[in-house]
Amino acid sequence: MNKKLENGESNRWLELLQNNSVPLTFIIICAIGxxxxxxxxxxLLNEIVTRMGRNAFLILSLLxxxxxxMGLNFGMTLGAMGAQIALIFVADWQIWGIPGIxxxxxxxxxxxxxxGAFCGHMMNHAIGKEMIxxxxxxxxxxxxxxxxxxYMMGPVIPVIHAAIRTTRGYGVRNTVSLLNMRxxxxxxxxxxxxxxxxxxxxxxxxxxxxxFIIWFRKTKLGQDMRAVGQDMxxxxxxxxxxxxxxxxxxxxxxxxxxxxxxxxxQNMGNISTYSSHKQIGMFCIAALLVGGASVDKASIxxxxxGVMLFHLMFIVxxxxxxxxxxxxxxxxxxxxxxxxxxxxVALVMYETKKRRAKGKAGRLLRFEQHKGGKK
Amino acid sequence: xxxxxxxxxxLGNKTKFKELLDxxxxxxxxxxxxxxxxxxxxxxxxxxxxxxISNTVNRFSWNAxxxxxxxxxxxxxxxxxxxxxxxxxxxxxxxxxxxxLGFTGGMSFVMAILICTPFALLLGGGYGWxxxxxxGGEMMIATYxxxxxxxxxxxxxxxxxxTSPKMVWGxxxxxxxxxxxxxxxxxxxxARFLQINIGKLSIPVGSLLFFAALAFLMWAFLHxxxxxxxxxxxxxxxxxxxxxxxxxxxxxxxxxLSTWLGAVGILVYEQGFGFIQIYTAPLFMALPTVSAIxxxxxxxxxxxxxxxxxxxxxxxxxxTMTPTVINSMIHMDMSEVIRVIVSQGMILYALxxxxxxxx
Numbered sequence: 059m060n061k062k063l064e065n066g067e068s069n070r071w072l073e074l075l076q077n078n079s080v081p082l083t084f085i086i087i088c089a090i091g092x093x094x095x096x097x098x099x100x101x102l103l104n105e106i107v108t109r110m111g112r113n114a115f116l117i118l119s120l121l122x123x124x125x126x127x128m129g130l131n132f133g134m135t136l137g138a139m140g141a142q143i144a145l146i147f148v149a150d151w152q153i154w155g156i157p158g159i160x161x162x163x164x165x166x167x168x169x170x171x172x173x174g175a176f177c178g179h180m181m182n183h184a185i186g187k188e189m190i191x192x193x194x195x196x197x198x199x200x201x202x203x204x205x206x207x208x209y210m211m212g213p214v215i216p217v218i219h220a221a222i223r224t225t226r227g228y229g230v231r232n233t234v235s236l237l238n239m240r241x242x243x244x245x246x247x248x249x250x251x252x253x254x255x256x257x258x259x260x261x262x263x264x265x266x267x268x269x270f271i272i273w274f275r276k277t278k279l280g281q282d283m284r285a286v287g288q289d290m291x292x293x294x295x296x297x298x299x300x301x302x303x304x305x306x307x308x309x310x311x312x313x314x315x316x317x318x319x320x321x322x323x324q325n326m327g328n329i330s331t332y333s334s335h336k337q338i339g340m341f342c343i344a345a346l347l348v349g350g351a352s353v354d355k356a357s358i359x360x361x362x363x364g365v366m367l368f369h370l371m372f373i374v375x376x377x378x379x380x381x382x383x384x385x386x387x388x389x390x391x392x393x394x395x396x397x398x399x400x401x402x403v404a405l406v407m408y409e410t411k412k413r414r415a416k417g418k419a420g421r422l423l424r425f426e427q428h429k430g431g432k433k
Numbered sequence: 434x435x436x437x438x439x440x441x442x443x444l445g446n447k448t449k450f451k452e453l454l455d456x457x458x459x460x461x462x463x464x465x466x467x468x469x470x471x472x473x474x475x476x477x478x479x480x481x482x483x484x485x486i487s488n489t490v491n492r493f494s495w496n497a498x499x500x501x502x503x504x505x506x507x508x509x510x511x512x513x514x515x516x517x518x519x520x521x522x523x524x525x526x527x528x529x530x531x532x533x534l535g536f537t538g539g540m541s542f543v544m545a546i547l548i549c550t551p552f553a554l555l556l557g558g559g560y561g562w563x564x565x566x567x568x569g570g571e572m573m574i575a576t577y578x579x580x581x582x583x584x585x586x587x588x589x590x591x592x593x594x595x596t597s598p599k600m601v602w603g604x605x606x607x608x609x610x611x612x613x614x615x616x617x618x619x620x621x622x623x624a625r626f627l628q629i630n631i632g633k634l635s636i637p638v639g640s641l642l643f644f645a646a647l648a649f650l651m652w653a654f655l656h657x658x659x660x661x662x663x664x665x666x667x668x669x670x671x672x673x674x675x676x677x678x679x680x681x682x683x684x685x686x687x688x689x690l691s692t693w694l695g696a697v698g699i700l701v702y703e704q705g706f707g708f709i710q711i712y713t714a715p716l717f718m719a720l721p722t723v724s725a726i727x728x729x730x731x732x733x734x735x736x737x738x739x740x741x742x743x744x745x746x747x748x749x750x751x752x753t754m755t756p757t758v759i760n761s762m763i764h765m766d767m768s769e770v771i772r773v774i775v776s777q778g779m780i781l782y783a784l785x786x787x788x789x790x791x792x
Contacts, residue, residue, distance in 0.1 A: 180781065180785055183785035183786075184784045184785045186569070187572065187573075187784055189573045190515075190572045190573045190576070190784065191781070191784050191785065193573070193576065194777055194780050194781050194784060195781060197720070197773065197777045198773075198774065198777035198778055198781050200773065200777075201770055201771075201773035201774035201777060201778075202774060204769075204770045204773070205767075205770050205774065208770065209767060209770070383592070385591055385607075385608070387591060388588055388591060388592070391584055391587040391588045391591075392588060394584045394587075395581060395584035395585050395587070395588065398577055398580040398581040398584050399581045399584075399585075401577050402574065402577040402578055402580075402581050405567075405570065405573055405574045405577060406563065406566070406567060406574055408570070409566075409567035409569065409570040409574065410566055410567060412569075412570075413566075413567070413568070413569070
């Protein structure tokens, strides 16, 4: 830290390198992997555009809790669960196409709001441990979700069509087909340019979400959240209801995640009832971190860069791994390893930076006191 | 949740019984009551009581050492060891290498413990070094360090040059199988030692003795000077530093101990279960172990051997009894879901309780 004062120019490059080490590492990995995998640029471009449309909304939902200082919201899984329950009902009531998607989005909002409120309430009881609490809540809610979807749907909650019910008489099947609304959001107003399908409506929704976030940051509530994120005690002294603001941040994030999950699932075309939501949290958080975000700072640019790099790596790794080692499973494990590793590295960097900042503040205070005493 | 302390001090004349209840915690009471209910209902729904008890005690003997591995890190203030997969990986390396080198029978178990120790020391040392750099955020990072290392090892299990025909895939001859049977190796090597069989009731005395020995050693260690220093680091770091205790060294020691116990624990688990499970299996072993010790009365910064015993028994009791009893009653297999809700709910409760030093 002191070296920066002495020779600013060269250390500025070093710091830039350090701060952006994660995206740079991924750029290098992709640069090595793309030629090895043997995919054509056209195919890769199409895949990235599709995945961008599918995932960007979900990742945007992570921005608000980071702004409010609550770290990475592993509880976005709760929003995904709300969306899945809404979609199961919509599929059961056989409302297809755009109206079905709209209805699912509207239905998912109250479910996501309730789950988000629960999550936010719990996180308020575990200040300082928000991330691990939201992580455990996502597992806990997964159990509750299984309880509702596997056991209560059928006997207690009416499910009309046998195609969705399992043969046991209770519970929903492992996959719920959304064939009749598959990509209806994507296909409306889609543009095809040289083999690449651009889902204009989906991107429009994503742009709306970005505009909303930019606008929200300037509102009083948004400013309150940023104040809470910077320093909870100072915010409390300034008269902000810290607990309520934090809960609102998580509720908003969960609702966004629910809407994003509806977009994700309509693109996929079917719901893996018991597993779609499980990995979504981890992959979205990894993608955001790959884009250069950290636990306490994330921007919209990080979201898009992250989707591009992370999903490029994701597509390219299995084939590249097979080319290098001759075993196709290596690539699969490698991309899972990278996803976990990137989150680990981001968490470690965040914690060490926090401790270094505390140490630096202590040293500055000592310096001030020493100066004052000498006078 | 979490408002008990202030209320009891301001009211003053709360009865001792109510205070005991609050300290024990409502969720634990619910769980203990639930288990008692299951035990009572078991004979009524036709489940064989003796078999149930045997199953519970057996599963207790498999898991107890893993839960014991949680104790050192809680004592030194590193929180709950979500990074248990690192210890499990050391144990798996010990087990597979022991088989690879050709040991069989009881000797393979002893060699597995010997071989896993250097790995545990190495991985535990690295893990401890990392945790010392990030004091305060241990639990989350530990989870992801555990996940990353398991994923990394998934790649390694495929690449490392294992050749033993008992362990590699048949067709290609390269890369380890997902599940490796321990027949002829150390399957039930501790369990059969001094096993008591009375009718349908079978108690694996050997495993229980092994756990008792390790638990006694842990208890003795915690009462030595080093052990007390470790506890001081966890409960009052400022006091510990003032007394001249090297906090980083103590934390490192606790992490290494915990990793080693995790390695031995997975070996004990394997001998009871009968199989070595590699690849992604270690991912799912940390959370049940954490919730077991929490059910037993531990918290994020306090754990004792009694917590280990009570917690493992309650948790394994629920895991064993729920399927048989509830299935016989309502013909629906809810066991997995109930297990997830109970274990995760317990961890959630522990995380959201106001601990003695926090704001």
